[in-house]
């Protein structure tokens with residue numbers, strides 16, 4: 001449980017962070033909330049030579065709404081997102097999901113950018129961002145690019161991010177007035193989801209139903225063609241590939257996906 005030795009560099013601007021990442025490439029890792037990276041380092045699954053601590057970058061902590069788009073700074077912490085009045089009004093699904101992650105300590109350290117860059121299929125915000133048709137804004141030495149959430153989660157813990165790139169912002173179309181809901185089934189309240197379902201405006205994102213967060217497309221198509229909620233929810237596990245592990249078999253996860261989707265769609269429609 002002791003990490004391999006590493007060098008630590010605290011940066012004070014985005015430009016400085018990008019310069020350090022460009023200089024060190026694959027030897028460096030961005031440190032945001034540290035709540036995924038540090039456990040991996042302690043287990044020696046990650047052995048970066050240099051940690052680039054971006055925590056001081058307050059310029060990446062904000063929620064703004066402009067022309068129907070909600071922009072969230074990548075270093076915004078879950079606690080701040082959950083209590084942000086602008087986010088609660090314009091992207092209530094994301095504000096709610098941020099408040100359902102882990103425990104208070106995790107919510108005071110973990111960042112939206114870190115959660116997305118980590119790309120764990122068991123994490124909550126990636127599925128919520130997928131359902132929200134979100135976009136990640138990424139900066140690196142070659143400039144800025146936008147990656148739709150649907151193209152960001154390539155595999156377990158795998159994204160198109162280059163080692164010298166930083167997620168700087170997350171954008172979603174404003175969800176004002178859309179029905180939304182989040183259902184998370186856990187063994188204990190502070191646990192990771194065995195299965196989670198994020199719904200907004202008839203779009204459905206699934207937590208822990210494959211190696212990446214996925215959309216329940218069969219359910220979405222059924223809803224779009226006018227099927228009743230019960231019928232659409234019965235299709236929630238179509239195309240999913242959940243794992244079996246001691247806490248839940250794949251069949252149990254599929255059952256949960258159907259039940260939780262029905263609950264979430266019912267709440268969202270109320």
Ligand SMILES: Cc1cc2nc3c(=O)[nH]c(=O)nc-3n(C[C@H](O)[C@H](O)[C@H](O)COP(=O)(O)OP(=O)(O)OC[C@H]3O[C@@H](n4cnc5c(N)ncnc54)[C@H](O)[C@@H]3O)c2cc1C
Pocket residue numbers: 029030031032033034035036037038039074075100101102103106109110111112113114115117118120122123124125161165166167168190191192193
């Ligand atoms: C006890 C515990 C319970 C938890 N429960 C849950 C839960 O219920 N649901 C849930 O979703 N998550 C849960 N988590 C994970 C938590 O949400 C983490 O905070 C999150 O996975 C990573 O965010 P972070 O800011 O801590 O990132 P870090 O751990 O600092 O970084 C994670 C990875 O992302 C990279 N990275 C970070 N920020 C950026 C950026 N801006 N640009 C590019 N790369 C970046 C890092 O280099 C690293 O590879 C839990 C964690 C713990 C320790």
